[in-house]
Amino acid sequence: MSLQFSVLASGSTGNALFVGNGKESLLVDAGLSGKKMEQLFKEVDQSIENLSGILVTHEHSDHIKGLGVLARKYKLPLYANEKTWKAMEHLIGTVPTEQKFSFEIGDVKSFGGIEVESFGVSHDAAEPMFYTFHSEGKKLTLLTDTGYVSDRMKGIVRNSDAFIFESNHDVEMLRMGHYPWNIKRRILSDLGHVSNEDAAIALSEVIGDHTKYIYLAHLSQDNNMKELARMTAEQTLKEKDHGVGIQFNIHDTDPKKPTPLIDLSHT
Template sequence: MTVIKVNILASGSNGNCITLTAGESTMLIDAGVAKTKIEKRLLDVGIRPNEIAAIFITHAHGDHIKGLPLANKYRIPVYATYGEWKGISGVDDELQVTVETIHGVYERLDVSGVSVQPFRVHHDAYEPVGYTVTDGETKVSICLDTGRVDGEMLADMADSDIYIIEANHDTDMVEASDYPGRVRERILSDNGHLSNKQVSVALQRLIQGRGEKIYLTHLSKRNNLPALAEMTVKQTLKRKGLEAGRHYEIEVV
């Protein structure tokens, strides 16, 4: 069985960047740290920057697009929704690819024989998306910044082998934080970020216990703890009769 290889080069409010490699084809999901850092981290995991076939952007916040000058340097096509291109500048025209919808549904994209399906998420950006990626054997779901997980998102991500999903905060820690009220409200809103409890409930619906791999990403440094995020997910999945290491694997990034 072919396995899509995942490397999480950066995760969190300081920047997000993920590589997915299927066979000889590698793509980036987001490019949210400086171009030079992406180049170095790619080389650290054995990938040359000129091997990147495409960059897929979830949304145009700085911690997801800061390193896009990489595209011009290595002539990499950049895929983003029509709405998110409003917030992206500096990418050469001929490298810009707009993710289109037909009758309100995103078109499936093909990059070097790998299928990429965008899906809607809920975040305070123009037109944010997540992605599922499959080579025909392995399916990977990437769901980063979103304030909630709805039924359509669950249907899009269902039957994945790998889940890369946000576990941004613990709700009690946000409410007790010294953040201004409007910032707390933004984080906790339906267009903000996923809490540990929210991601646990979503994974309880998604994980079937057939050896899936979970990556918990985009953790807040101030409003979460890696051990707390992991424990919350494990406890929720245990109520479904699923045990880490036996039915699924989990890694906190």
């Protein structure tokens, strides 16, 4: 068995990703309440007690809301870089020192056959970073919460078997929407979030022969729609001669319900 994963929740109200290989399992972020996180694990028939740890991307509340509760209740190790630790410690409550671990940008750590590489992104947090996961020749990438996708990021994530990729907003919906201008400016900036159009273009440059799954993630509930994000991605990728629906499929994520557990060894 190689990599398994489920996007437990994705969106502006909370984010969490389960990754495992049948022996070890990890959670990336816990952006919903502890009670809701427990419910999501049950829905994909997984156990929080069996987690090897929780990896943190950054300190924004939609990524750490349930972090302290889960860490204390299940005595789980937490992994984050030094600047993120400093930024979030007062937000998650007291966590025993023996459960706190450093995972810096560019580090690679092994969790029972799952190799995890961290990489930096461009977002208005202390030191935001995301992850690629490798096991048995399979590669999974999680990349959200970035204002743009740099060539460096593209090089790290290229030719993943599965991408969980930010497609946050439709630019026109955002511009015409009710958000104050300072919030719109933040989202549109290089420290904000990737639009549907920019996500599709970036995906067209990182998809490879191994790619079988694309999950569009972190959609804005106010400035996007699943159908619109998917249509934008499909249209752009088809225009660039990628095999949408043949080589790979594009999937939705949801802020309240998990995606089915996928085992990449079956691809």
